[in-house]
Amino acid sequence: MKLGIPRERHEGERRVAATPETVKQLAGLGLDVLIEARAGAAAGYADHDYADAGARIVQDLDPGELNVLVHVRPVLPSTAAALKRGAVTVGMASPSSELATVQALVEAGVTAFALELVPRISRAQSMDALSSQALVAGYRCVLEAAIRLPRFFPLYMTAAGTVPPARVLVLGAGVAGLQAIGTAKRLGARVSANDIRPASADEVASMGGTFIKLDLETAEASGGYARELSADRGALQRELLAPHVAMADVLITTAAVPGRRAPLLVSRQMVQGMRPGSVVVDLAAESGGNVEGAVPGEDILVPTADGQGHVTLVGLKDAPSAMAQDASRLYAKNVANLLALMVRDGTVAPDFDDDVIAGACLTHDGAVRHLPTAEALAAL
Amino acid sequence: MKLGIPRERHEGERRVAATPETVKQLAGLGLDVLIEARAGAAAGYADHDYADAGARIVQDLDPGELNVLVHVRPVLPSTAAALKRGAVTVGMASPSSELATVQALVEAGVTAFALELVPRISRAQSMDALSSQALVAGYRCVLEAAIRLPRFFPLYMTAAGTVPPARVLVLGAGVAGLQAIGTAKRLGARVSANDIRPASADEVASMGGTFIKLDLETAEASGGYARELSADRGALQRELLAPHVAMADVLITTAAVPGRRAPLLVSRQMVQGMRPGSVVVDLAAESGGNVEGAVPGEDILVPTADGQGHVTLVGLKDAPSAMAQDASRLYAKNVANLLALMVRDGTVAPDFDDDVIAGACLTHDGAVRHLPTAEALAAL
Numbered sequence: 001m002k003l004g005i006p007r008e009r010h011e012g013e014r015r016v017a018a019t020p021e022t023v024k025q026l027a028g029l030g031l032d033v034l035i036e037a038r039a040g041a042a043a044g045y046a047d048h049d050y051a052d053a054g055a056r057i058v059q060d061l062d063p064g065e066l067n068v069l070v071h072v073r074p075v076l077p078s079t080a081a082a083l084k085r086g087a088v089t090v091g092m093a094s095p096s097s098e099l100a101t102v103q104a105l106v107e108a109g110v111t112a113f114a115l116e117l118v119p120r121i122s123r124a125q126s127m128d129a130l131s132s133q134a135l136v137a138g139y140r141c142v143l144e145a146a147i148r149l150p151r152f153f154p155l156y157m158t159a160a161g162t163v164p165p166a167r168v169l170v171l172g173a174g175v176a177g178l179q180a181i182g183t184a185k186r187l188g189a190r191v192s193a194n195d196i197r198p199a200s201a202d203e204v205a206s207m208g209g210t211f212i213k214l215d216l217e218t219a220e221a222s223g224g225y226a227r228e229l230s231a232d233r234g235a236l237q238r239e240l241l242a243p244h245v246a247m248a249d250v251l252i253t254t255a256a257v258p259g260r261r262a263p264l265l266v267s268r269q270m271v272q273g274m275r276p277g278s279v280v281v282d283l284a285a286e287s288g289g290n291v292e293g294a295v296p297g298e299d300i301l302v303p304t305a306d307g308q309g310h311v312t313l314v315g316l317k318d319a320p321s322a323m324a325q326d327a328s329r330l331y332a333k334n335v336a337n338l339l340a341l342m343v344r345d346g347t348v349a350p351d352f353d354d355d356v357i358a359g360a361c362l363t364h365d366g367a368v369r370h371l372p373t374a375e376a377l378a379a380l
Numbered sequence: 381m382k383l384g385i386p387r388e389r390h391e392g393e394r395r396v397a398a399t400p401e402t403v404k405q406l407a408g409l410g411l412d413v414l415i416e417a418r419a420g421a422a423a424g425y426a427d428h429d430y431a432d433a434g435a436r437i438v439q440d441l442d443p444g445e446l447n448v449l450v451h452v453r454p455v456l457p458s459t460a461a462a463l464k465r466g467a468v469t470v471g472m473a474s475p476s477s478e479l480a481t482v483q484a485l486v487e488a489g490v491t492a493f494a495l496e497l498v499p500r501i502s503r504a505q506s507m508d509a510l511s512s513q514a515l516v517a518g519y520r521c522v523l524e525a526a527i528r529l530p531r532f533f534p535l536y537m538t539a540a541g542t543v544p545p546a547r548v549l550v551l552g553a554g555v556a557g558l559q560a561i562g563t564a565k566r567l568g569a570r571v572s573a574n575d576i577r578p579a580s581a582d583e584v585a586s587m588g589g590t591f592i593k594l595d596l597e598t599a600e601a602s603g604g605y606a607r608e609l610s611a612d613r614g615a616l617q618r619e620l621l622a623p624h625v626a627m628a629d630v631l632i633t634t635a636a637v638p639g640r641r642a643p644l645l646v647s648r649q650m651v652q653g654m655r656p657g658s659v660v661v662d663l664a665a666e667s668g669g670n671v672e673g674a675v676p677g678e679d680i681l682v683p684t685a686d687g688q689g690h691v692t693l694v695g696l697k698d699a700p701s702a703m704a705q706d707a708s709r710l711y712a713k714n715v716a717n718l719l720a721l722m723v724r725d726g727t728v729a730p731d732f733d734d735d736v737i738a739g740a741c742l743t744h745d746g747a748v749r750h751l752p753t754a755e756a757l758a759a760l
Contacts, residue, residue, distance in 0.1 A: 014530070044530055044657030046688035125539035132540050139532060147523045150394070150424055150705035152516075154566070159505035160512050160713040163706050186534070186566055277424035277705055308426035325530035325657055326543050333540040 001067035001348055003339075005035040005055070010073040012317070014042035014324035015331060017070040017091055020053040022336040027054035029339070030346025031068065034058050043324035063087075068348055070335050072328075080104035080112075088348050090335050092116060092129060093362050095373040096259040099380065102373055105363040111350060112363045115334060116258065117370055119359040127338040127356065130258075131175045132330035137319035138179025138254065141281045142168075144319075145250045146187060148279045148299075148312050154188025165190045169248035170209065171241070171265050171290065172255030173200035176283055180252045181209040189250070194241065214240040238267055246273040251280045253290035259372065261288035268292040271302045276309020285315030381447035381728055383719075385415040385435070390453040392697070394422035394704035395711060397450040397471055400433040402716040407434035409719070410726025411448065414438050423704035443467075448728055450715050452708075460484035460492075468728050470715050472496060472509060473742050475753040476639040479760065482753055485743040491730060492743045495714060496638065497750055499739040507718040507736065510638075511555045512710035517699035518559025518634065521661045522548075524699075525630045526567060528659045528679075528692050534568025545570045549628035550589065551621070551645050551670065552635030553580035556663055560632045561589040569630070574621065594620040618647055626653040631660045633670035639752065641668035648672040651682045656689020665695030 003026055005018045016039050018026065027033050033055040037047055047057050063069065063082040071091035077100045083089070086109060093114035095102055105112045115129035125131070146153055149166060156163040168184040170177050173195035184191045185208035192210040193200075201211040216237055245251055245266060251274070256262050262284035271280055271291065280302075282294035293300055297317035301310040320327040342350040342357055352358045361369045368374040383406055385398045396419050398406065407413050413435040417427055427437050443449065443462040451471035457480045463469070466489060473494035475482055485492045495509035505511070526533055529546060536543040548564040550557050553575035564571045565588035572590040573580075581591040596617055625631055625646060631654070636642050642664035651660055651671065660682075662674035673680055677697035681690040700707040722730040722737055732738045741749045748754040 041656075041689055044655070044689060046656065046686060048686075048688070126541075128539065132538060135536065135538060136532075139534075143523065143527045147527050150703055150707075152519060152703065152706050154519075154563075156515065156706075158512060158515060158710060159508065160710045160717070161506075163709060183534075183567075186568060187563075188566060275424070276421075276426065306426060306428075308428070309421060309424060323530055323532065326532050326536075327530075329543060330538060330540045337540070 001031055001346060002065055003031045003033050003068040003070065004061040004063070004066040005033070005039055005070055006061055007036045007039040008072050009076065012321060013073055014321045015072045015328045016040040016043050016045060016324075017072050017328075017332060017335050019045055019329055019332045020049040021329070022332040023050055023053040023055045025336045026339065029343045031343065031348075032056075034061060034066075036061055040328070043328040045325075045328070068339070070339070072331065074098040074101050075105075077101050077104035080110060081108055083108050083110050085109035086111065088342075088350070089113065090115070090338055095362055095370060096376065099373075099377055102363060102368060102377060106366055106368055109366050110363060111361065111365070113338060113357075113360045114362040114370070115338070115360070117360045117362060118338065119356055121355070124356045127334045127341075127360075129331055129334040132334055133320040133327060134175035135179050136323050136327040136330070137283055137316070138176035139183045140319045140323055141176070141252050141254070141283050141316055142180050142183040142187065144314055144316060145184075145252060145279045145281045148314065149250060150277045151249060152188070153184065166249040167192070167247060168250040168252065169193065169244055171195075171251070171253045172284075173197070173204050174254060174256070177252075177254040178203055178207050180254060180283075181207040184250070184252075185209065192244065194244070195255075196237070212244055216240070234263060238265065238270065241265065242270050242273065245270045248274065249278050251278070251291075252283065253281070254283045255290050256284050256287055262290050264290065264292060266291040268302065271311050271313060272305045274304065274311045276304050276306070276311070278311045279314065280311060281314045281316055283316050283319065286317055289315065381411055381726060382445060383411045383413050383448040383450065384441040384443070384446040385413070385419055385450055386441055387416045387419040388452050389456065392701060393453055394701045395452045395708045396420040396423050396425060396704075397452050397708075397712060397715050399425055399709055399712040400429040401709070402712040403430055403433040403435045405716045406719065409723045411723065412436075414441060414446075416441055420708070423708040425705075425708070448719070450719070452711065454478040454481050455485075457481050457484035460490060461488055463488050463490050465489035466491065468722075468730070469493065470495070470719055475742055475750060476756065479753075479757055482743060482748060482757060486746055486748055489746050490743060491741065491745070493718060493737075493740045494742040494750070495718070495740065497740045497742060498718065499736055501735070504736045507714045507721075507740070509711055509714040512714055513700040513707060514555035515559050516703050516707040516710070517663055517696070518556035519563050520699045520703055521556070521632050521634070521663050521696055522560050522563040522567065524694055524696060525632060525659045525661045528694065529630055530657045531629060532568070533564065546629040547572070547627060548630040548632065549573065549624055551575075551631070551633045552664075553577070553584050554634060554636070557632075557634040558583055558587050560634060561587040564630070564632075565589065572624065574624070575635075576617070592624055596620070614643060618645065618650065621645065622650050622653065625650045628654065629658050631658070631671075632663065633661070634663045635670050636664050636667055642670050644670065644672060646671040648682065651691050651693060652685045654684065654691045656684050656686070656691070658691045659694065660691060661694045661696055663696050663699065666697055669695065
């Protein structure tokens with residue numbers, strides 16, 4: 001069976017859905033692996049390394065010839081339409097926002113697996129691309145903050161006096177937030193963090209952060225994700241966070257609710273209350289933003305209330321893509337591990353009795369298998 | 381006596397020669413402190429904080445009124461000419477490259493102290509601006525590398541496999557190099573380093589780096605600085621370094637010889653032998669460059685020998701200025717500490733029997749007191 005790895009077409013996307021290492025794994029499963037020339041170039045993976053690993057380099061993939069297509073960004077509707085009936089796709093599908101693609105996959109009779117839908121159970125951890133890419137994003141956002149801060153992160157004791165460490169506040173302590181805490185701590189900052197899930201207090205502490213307890217009722221949703229707070233409680237949350245934000249040199253926000261708009265945690269007024277030179281990095285900028293006024297891919301200078309300077313508000317965009325080599329390394333393993341679960345004797349044969357396979361399946365045999373997506377499509 | 385703190389006029393310079401903290405120290409010495417409005421703004425120090433510390437905010441300083449002028453970048457010849465006979469200046473003077481300023485200082489009868497000339501003895505460590513700013517630059521260049529590298533610095537053990545740490549090679553183990561080693565190590569990289577001074581091996585190890593011993597005769601000059609290698613030995617050095625450079629994900633070069641062109645440690649061919657995606661940061665780019673082809677303030681993409689990608693060659697420029705708040709904090713202390721040594725009862729009265737004062741003095745009473753600068757001026 002033929003498996004194809006495309007060059008990603010999405011602007012600014014530098015990742016690739018397979019590395020030479022995973023090509024070896026996929027070829028070892030008995031699959032015939034085709035890869036588009038220079039598909040891994042932007043991520044630092046060379047064509048000759050893919051060839052050495054057992055892939056055939058082709059100028060352009062013909063989707064109609066493939067049994068399996070692996071990808072990073074959701075496939076285009078036109079690509080979905082060109083796939084064979086029964087072909088399998090594995091990759092990020094953003095089902096809530098890419099309904100046109102979902103429709104095309106259904107109509108083409110494609111069996112599409114969305115990595116976002118992989119159940120968050122321990123057996124499926126090695127296929128969890130949301131987590132692997134959040135790890136990258138969490139590390140990245142600390143670098144983005146540190147390079148813009150006119151101060152050191154670590155404490156320095158020098159002959160010319162002592163420089164106190166930077167204060168970093170992280171809001172949202174999921175995979176990305178915890179990684180941000182750990183990375184800021186590594187660099188020597190004094191780190192505190194908050195999350196509406198009480199269970200995260202121990203995790204924050206284990207990464208070296210100080211958990212800030214807010215006097216809110218706490219909420220933890222099924223699946224380990226935070227659920228949205230009601231409007232009133234959101235306002236209370238912001239009020240309680242304001243003094244902590246004002247004290248921070250760096251604020252990093254990572255609160256996301258999958259498939260929904262990110263919660264507004266920080267108002268413009270709160271940003272204006274920070275000291276001149278402070279930096280805010282909003283990792284949720286692409287999904288609506290945790291910080292008022294954040295624009296994905298842009299640095300906004302917010303004047304401080306004292307009129308003496310500004311805060312740099314960074315709307316992060318494509319964070320994992322900026323670390324394309326290691327982000328692809330982890331992503332490609334997620335893809336290959338999910339595929340390995342459904343290949344027998346060189347044939348891709350998904351067993352829908354397997355919870356992981358069933359859970360990750362977005363479309364199959366002309367139907368949408370993910371209920372919220374099916375409802376969203378029906379509502380169009 | 382009136383002491384003036386100007387807004388720095390040099391393009392791209394964000395530092396300031398005094399902070400509210402050192403204004404308090406200077407005012408405490410009995411000096412009448414004047415500061416230009418918004419002089420500290422780019423570094424994150426507000427006018428009202430200077431005022432609270434005891435400074436008077438003025439729109440523009442009149443050099444002719446001042447007894448003391450403190451500064452970051454060398455004063456302009458026109459400013460030097462406008463100073464009173466017997467006025468004192470304290471700051472970086474770059475005497476080897478700013479001869480026009482030196483000439484103007486001599487003609488105006490100014491007593492100029494150059495922080496670069498402060499003797500490297502323990503009593504003067506708190507006035508050593510070369511060291512304090514090199515500390516900032518060394519930290520900074522690691523961030524500049526990390527943000528461009530498409531990989532993590534630390535080792536990660538994840539559900540999707542293990543990501544090995546980045547390999548960082550630091551050439552030149554002075555203050556900046558040691559700080560780069562320590563910062564890269566903090567971030568989790570595997571760090572190795574080389575310096576032509578054998579004494580640096582222990583210092584490299586103390587920062588967590590592995591010292592690379594090259595089979596060169598070793599050289600250590602007076603004053604703790606490296607001296608230039610002869611041309612032949614430079615070629616041998618590059619040859620011996622080449623395999624270490626090829627293995628590195630990140631190369632940071634920090635080898636400087638004060639007042640002279642930086643040594644060429646890395647040829648273009650060596651850069652081309654690195655893997656696609658690798659990053660080179662040349663901290664010496666402004667003084668001629670340790671790396672062939674480095675351009676101050678620019679990223680150059682050097683194609684790799686395998687034709688599969690490129691290496692990003694960063695010519696660092698104004699590195700301490702990019703961290704203006706903490707760089708100013710340390711620099712301002714250096715300035716204030718040197719001044720404190722020469723103020724008695726509110727009067728600046730340098731005692732030239734003091735080695736530190738005598739050593740740091742560039743011009744006094746119509747003469748150049750620093751021999752190499754006097755020779756360079758005479759040779760014009």
